[in-house]
Amino acid sequence: MRWLALTWLCGWLLAATVAAQDFVPTTAALPPAVAALEVAPGLHFSLTAAAVEIRDATGVRAMASTAPTGTVHALTMVPWGTVVAGGENGVFVADAQHPVLDRADVHDGAPAAGVISVAADRQGRVWWCTSTSFGVLDLRLRFGRAFAATDGLPPATFTRVAIGDDGRLLLATAAGTFRYEPDVGDAPRVRTAPASQSPLTAAANGDVTLAIEVQARGGATLRHRRRHHHLLLPIEGNTVRGLRPGWHVVEVHAVDRDLRRTIVGEYSIEVPLPRAFDPRALPLAFAACLLALFGCSYRWGGGGSVARRCALALLRTGVLAVVVLQLLAAVLGYGRSWPFVGFSMYTENWHQNDVLFRPRIVGLRSDGSRVPLHEDDLGVVQDGYWQMLAEVVYGAEHHRQALFAKVARQRRAGEAPFVGFVLADGRIRLTAHGPVDVAPTVLVTYRAP
Numbered sequence: 001m002r003w004l005a006l007t008w009l010c011g012w013l014l015a016a017t018v019a020a021q022d023f024v025p026t027t028a029a030l031p032p033a034v035a036a037l038e039v040a041p042g043l044h045f046s047l048t049a050a051a052v053e054i055r056d057a058t059g060v061r062a063m064a065s066t067a068p069t070g071t072v073h074a075l076t077m078v079p080w081g082t083v084v085a086g087g088e089n090g091v092f093v094a095d096a097q098h099p100v101l102d103r104a105d106v107h108d109g110a111p112a113a114g115v116i117s118v119a120a121d122r123q124g125r126v127w128w129c130t131s132t133s134f135g136v137l138d139l140r141l142r143f144g145r146a147f148a149a150t151d152g153l154p155p156a157t158f159t160r161v162a163i164g165d166d167g168r169l170l171l172a173t174a175a176g177t178f179r180y181e182p183d184v185g186d187a188p189r190v191r192t193a194p195a196s197q198s199p200l201t202a203a204a205n206g207d208v209t210l211a212i213e214v215q216a217r218g219g220a221t222l223r224h225r226r227r228h229h230h231l232l233l234p235i236e237g238n239t240v241r242g243l244r245p246g247w248h249v250v251e252v253h254a255v256d257r258d259l260r261r262t263i264v265g266e267y268s269i270e271v272p273l274p275r276a277f278d279p280r281a282l283p284l285a286f287a288a289c290l291l292a293l294f295g296c297s298y299r300w301g302g303g304g305s306v307a308r309r310c311a312l313a314l315l316r317t318g319v320l321a322v323v324v325l326q327l328l329a330a331v332l333g334y335g336r337s338w339p340f341v342g343f344s345m346y347t348e349n350w351h352q353n354d355v356l357f358r359p360r361i362v363g364l365r366s367d368g369s370r371v372p373l374h375e376d377d378l379g380v381v382q383d384g385y386w387q388m389l390a391e392v393v394y395g396a397e398h399h400r401q402a403l404f405a406k407v408a409r410q411r412r413a414g415e416a417p418f419v420g421f422v423l424a425d426g427r428i429r430l431t432a433h434g435p436v437d438v439a440p441t442v443l444v445t446y447r448a449p
Contacts, residue, residue, distance in 0.1 A: 022152035022218075023171065023178040030162045030170050030177065034075050037083060040096035045083055047075050052085060054099050065092065065101035066429045066436055067353070072101075073116045078124040080422070080442045082139060086115030086128055093139070095439040102429055102438035105355065108234060109144030110137045117160040119169075121182070125259055127169055129158040134171060136182075138259045140443055141232055143223075145257055151218050154178050188216035188254035188262040202271040206243035210235075210252060214264055218257030222264075225251045230390040230425070230443070245273045251394070293317045356428040359385045360440055363407045364420040364447070371410075373421075378406045392423055393443045400446050408448075420447040 036046040036055075044055040045063065052063040052072050070088025077083050085092045085101055090112055092101040104110060114130040121127065126144075127136050134153060137144025147153045160172040169180040191213040194200070202208035214220040222235040227249040240250060252265045297313035297320075304312075350356070361378065363371040375381045380388045380403070391399045407421045424440035 023154050023180050026170070026177055026179040028164060028170060028177065028179065030160060030172060031164065033160070033162075037075055037077050039077065039081065039083055043096055043099075045075060045094070045099070047072060052094075052101065063094065063099055063101055066431050066438060067103055069101055070113075074118045076118045076120040076126065078120045078126065078139065079122065080124065080445050082439055082442060084118050084120060084126050084139070086118035088115075089113055091115055091118070091126070091128065091137070093439045098437055098439040100436060100438055102427070102436070104137075104139060105142055105425075105427060105441050106137055106139070106144060107142050107231075109135065109146065111135070111146075116158075117162075119161050119163045121163050121169075122167060125182075127161050127163075129161045129171065131158055132156045134158055134161065136257075136259055139441060141259065141261070142441065143232065143234075145221070145255075145259065147218075147257065151257060182258040183260060185217050187260045188214050188220045188256050188264070190254070190264045191215050193252075193265045194267065196266050199268045199270060202240075202243055202269055204272055204274060206245075206271050207239055207241045208243070208269055208271075209237075209239045210265070210267070212238055212252060212254075212264060214254040216254060216256035216260075220254040220256055223253045223255060225253065225390075225394060227251070228387045228390050230386045230393055240269070243269060243271045245271045247271075290317060290321060293320055350430055352430055352432055354430050356430065356435070358426045358428075359389050360424045360426040361403075361407070362422040362424070363410060363418045364422065365416040366419045367416040369416065370422075371418075373407060373410055377410060378403070380406070389423060400444065404446060404448055418448075420445070422446075 034047070036044050038044050042057055046053045046055055050062075050071075051069075052075070054061050054063050068089055069085070069092055072085050072087040072092075074086045075083060076086075081095050083094045084104070085094070091104040091106065091110055093104045094101050111128055111130055111133065114132075115128055116130060118126055118128045124140065125136050125138050128134070133146055133156075135144055135146035154171070154173050154175060157174040158171060159174065162170045162172075164170050164179070169182060171178045171180060193212045194210060200208055200210075210222075212222060214222065222238065223232040224235050224240050225232050226243075232253055235252070240252075243250075248269045248271065250267050250269055251263055252267070254262050254264045294313050294317045297316040298309055359375065361373045361375065361380075363373050365371065375385060389403075392403050403423070404418075404421055408418045411417055421444075422442060423444040423446070424442045426440045427438050429436045429438050
C-alpha cells in the first residue's frame with residue numbers, strides 16, 4: 001500500500017509539474033499546413049504565393065479585398081464557416097456568401113501586422129502567431145489576448161501554430177515545437193466583489209470603480225456590458241468608464257488568457273445628471289431666458305400701446321426661442337434630431353472605411369437549407385435591434401429558445417421545419433468604390449434540442 005501511495009503521489013506531482021509548465025516541449029509532428037479550404041460544395045479558397053484564389057464552377061480568380069492585405073500567409077476556418085486569413089497587414093475574414101477579404105472586426109487584442117500563421121479550434125477561437133508574438137482571439141467576442149513570458153511562452157522566433165489531432169495547440173519555434181493545452185483547470189472565479197444587490201453611484205463623468213478580485217489561469221481581465229448592449233468593453237483598473245447619465249444595469253465578465261468567460265457580477269449603477277441639466281434647475285434657467293428675451297423685445301421693440309408692444313414681444317420671443325433651440329440642437333448630441341435638423345433622430349455621418357452594422361437572422365431547416373428572416377416578421381425590433389437580440393447572445397438559454405420559437409412560426413405549409421437559427425452582426429464596408437457586403441460576425445448558432 002505504501003508503494004501504491006508513493007507511486008500515486010509521484011504521478012500526481014509529475015502531472016502538476018507538467019500542468020504548471022504551460023508550454024511543454026514535444027516531438028509531435030505538426031499537421032500539414034492548410035493550402036485550400038472547401039467553404040461550400042464546389043467552392044474553394046486557395047492560398048497562393050501572391051494572393052487568395054477562389055475556385056468554383058466558373059473558374060479561378062483572385063479574391064478581392066476591401067483593404068490591402070499584403071502577403072497572406074495562412075488560412076483557417078472556424079466551425080460556423082467564417083474563413084480567417086492571416087497576413088502581412090493583420091487578420092482578415094471572408095465566407096462562402098461574402099468571398100471578399102475584410103479586416104476582422106476585433107476591437108483589441110488582435111495582431112496589427114505580420115501574422116504568419118492562424119489556426120481555429122473546435123470552440124471557434126483563432127490562435128495566431130507572428131515571428132515575435134503569440135495569442136488568441138474570438139471573433140464572436142470581438143477581442144483577443146496576447147501571451148507573455150509570464151505565461152510560460154517560449155522564446156521567439158515563432159514559425160507556425162496548429163491544432164493537433166488531440167485538440168491541443170502546437171507552437172513551432174526556432175528552438176523546437178511546444179504543446180499547449182487550453183482550458184486547463186477552473187474557469188475564472190471571483191475572490192471578492194461588491195454585492196450585486198446594492199445600487200452604486202458613479203461620478204458625474206460616468207466612471208465607477210468596482211472592487212473586484214478574480215482568480216484565473218494566466219490572470220483575468222475584466223470587461224463589462226450594459227444590459228441590451230451587444231459588446232463586451234474592457235474595464236481598465238477596475239473602473240467602468242463613460243456611462244451616460246441615468247440608471248444602468250451592468251454585467252461584469254472575467255476572461256482568462258484562453259478567453260474563457262464568467263459573469264462575476266451584475267450591478268445597478270446610477271450616473272447623476274450634470275448640474276447644468278439638473279431637472280430642478282433647467283426649467284428655471286429656461287424661464288429666465290424667455291423672460292429676458294421678452295423684456296429686451298418689449299423694451300426696444302418700438303412704440304405703440306402696451307397691448308401691441310406685449311403682443312410683438314411675445315411673437316419675437318417665440319421666433320427667437322425656436323431659432324436658439326435649432327442652434328442648440330446643432331451643437332449638442334441631438335444636433336440632427338427631427339424636427340430641427342436632418343431627417344430623423346437616427347441620422348449619422350459616415351466616412352470611407354466605416355462599417356454599417358445590422359443584425360441578420362438565418363433560419364436553419366431540417367433539409368440543410370438556410371432561410372434569411374426579417375427582423376420585423378420575428379418581432380425583435382423595438383427602439384433598436386439589440387434591445388432584444390443582445391440577451392439572445394449573452395443571456396440565459398430561455399432567450400435563445402424564445403427566439404427559436406419565433407423562427408419556427410415562420411414555417412409555411414409544405415416546407416421543411418426549422419431546426420435552429422444563426423444570429424449574426426451583418427457588416428457593410430464603405431469603400432472608395434462603394435459599399436461592399438462583407439462577412440458578418442456570427443454571434444450565435446443555435447440548434448433546437
